[in-house]
Amino acid sequence: MTQAYTTVTGRGSSGDERPGSRARRLFQGWRGPGAWRRGILIAVFALLLTGLMAFHAEVPNTVGNLGSLLETFLPWLGLGIPLLFLCAVVRRSATALVALGLLAVVWLNLFGGLVGSKSGSDGELTVATHNVNAENADPEGTAGEVAGSGADVVALEELTGTDLPTYERALAGTYKYHSVQGTVGIWSKYPLSDTRPVDIKLGWTRALRSTVETPKGQVAVYVAHLPSVRVKFNAGFTAGQRDDSADALGNAIADESVAKVVLLGDLNGTMNDRSLAPVTSQMRSTQGAAGDGFGFSWPATFPMARIDQIMVRGLEPVSSWSLPETGSDHLPIAASVEL
Numbered sequence: 001m002t003q004a005y006t007t008v009t010g011r012g013s014s015g016d017e018r019p020g021s022r023a024r025r026l027f028q029g030w031r032g033p034g035a036w037r038r039g040i041l042i043a044v045f046a047l048l049l050t051g052l053m054a055f056h057a058e059v060p061n062t063v064g065n066l067g068s069l070l071e072t073f074l075p076w077l078g079l080g081i082p083l084l085f086l087c088a089v090v091r092r093s094a095t096a097l098v099a100l101g102l103l104a105v106v107w108l109n110l111f112g113g114l115v116g117s118k119s120g121s122d123g124e125l126t127v128a129t130h131n132v133n134a135e136n137a138d139p140e141g142t143a144g145e146v147a148g149s150g151a152d153v154v155a156l157e158e159l160t161g162t163d164l165p166t167y168e169r170a171l172a173g174t175y176k177y178h179s180v181q182g183t184v185g186i187w188s189k190y191p192l193s194d195t196r197p198v199d200i201k202l203g204w205t206r207a208l209r210s211t212v213e214t215p216k217g218q219v220a221v222y223v224a225h226l227p228s229v230r231v232k233f234n235a236g237f238t239a240g241q242r243d244d245s246a247d248a249l250g251n252a253i254a255d256e257s258v259a260k261v262v263l264l265g266d267l268n269g270t271m272n273d274r275s276l277a278p279v280t281s282q283m284r285s286t287q288g289a290a291g292d293g294f295g296f297s298w299p300a301t302f303p304m305a306r307i308d309q310i311m312v313r314g315l316e317p318v319s320s321w322s323l324p325e326t327g328s329d330h331l332p333i334a335a336s337v338e339l
Contacts, residue, residue, distance in 0.1 A: 039093020042084055046099035049080045054106050057274060065239050068229075071272040072305055075114075075294060078107045117292045123318035123336025125214060129155040129264035129308060130323075130332035131225065132167070134183075138327035139163040143170030145326050149334050153212055154187040155264035157225035181208035184223045184265070190214050198252050200224065200245040207249060207265070211258060216339040219315070220258035224249055224265035242268050243275040250278025253313075260314040260339070266330065267309050283311035286335035291320035297331045310335045 052059070056074055059067040081104055088096035128151035132142050146154055147170060156167060159180060167185070171178065175187035179195040182205025186192065195210035207224040226246060229239040246267070253261060263283060269276045271285050287295040287306060296303030303322075308330055310320065316338040323332040 035092055035094040037095075039088055039091040039096035042087050042091060042093060042096035043099035045080070046084050046096060046103045049077050049084075050099070050103045050106050053077055053103075053110060056272070061275070065275075068239055068269070068273050068275050071274060072270050072307075074270075074272050075111050076304070078111065081107065111294075114288065114291070114294050118290050119292050119319035119321065120290060121319065124216060124339040125153070125219065125315075126151045126334060126336045127153045127155070127221075127262055127264060127310060128323065128332055128334040129157070129223070129266075129310060130326070131157045131266040131308060131328060131330040132159065132163075132326070133328035133330065134158045134160050134163075136163065136327040139166040140170050142326040142328060143167045145324060146332055147171050147174045149323055149332070151334055152189045152214075153221060153262075153264075155221070155223040156185045156187070157183065157206075157223070157266045159183050159185055179208065179210060181205050184208055184225055186210050186221060186223050186264075188212055188221075198222065198224070198249065200226065200248045200252075202227065202241075202245060206245075207252075209252065209256075214339060217260065218258050219260045219262055219339070220256050222249070222253060222261065222263045222265070224263065224267065226266065226268045229268050239269075239275060246276050247278045250282065253279065254282060261312065262315065262337070263309065263311040265309065266307060268307050270305055270307060271309070279311070283313045284317065286310045286312060286317040286320040286337070287333075289320075290317035290335070295320060295322055295333065297322060297333055299329050300325045300331050301329075303331060306333075308333050312337055315339065 056071055059070050061067040081100060084100055088100060128146060128149045130146055136142055164180060171187050175189055177192045178185060178187040179192055181197040184206055191213040193211045193213060195208060197205040198207035198209050200207045209222050212219045212221050227241040229242050267276060271280055271288060294306060296306050297308040298305055310333060318336045318338055320335040323334055325331060
């Protein structure tokens, strides 16, 4: 009797495609001119995001301060990378992947330095700042959280006449010296001198300057709360008053005679925002120099932007971090520096 043999090519006895054949078919889908013709729209979106990030400074502020609005949330444009990558893989588009590679390079060039950890230890002066929120329902708990931070100098913004006695009582045991000017205050373990309000063109006091007499010399500390900004449908990003105050604060810091300077406060803007250049151009961000990640501080429940800042001049940042959430809509932030 003659025995019949059947040759099966490419499939197992179960009829399933072999893994090697599957891989070959997947590879073939990325070959040929089709892979370069597909996904053109995805590539266009990727190039658009690349242009916005690479040339964000060219987006004008003349209409609704769109440039500053873009720069406030600029790091979040990076969310487009994984989304567009998934679309490119589904479409098997080589063109889209090339455009995405360019987008990733630009994002990493702008923000790659913030992704890793740069924090050191053993700083000689620790400072903290917190916008405590005028509507804070737990000022005593908030003060306790800040006092427990271990900071040598603490700045508070948005203080009210009603809650100020609570903060003063809660912080008195940790900080022997303090001064409140308008709605901002400074608390220090070291003596304070030459404390005075700083005029930031508001008509009332939301900034101060004080000399902290540390064991290793004088440090000029500025505490500031720049005006709030709003996004309005009919007006765009309303930041004119904030920008004028930033100019005034920058001028005050430029005229500072003490070599070592620390700025603490809620600036209602990020380091990327060109409108804060009068300040940011002459100081270093402790988060950028010695922080872990982006250090977003607002809103506290889901931080999306770092509008609370610690900046220094003539000092070396060692570490920078965020403190636990309090009753405020901002997170407190802290940093340590070498004197």
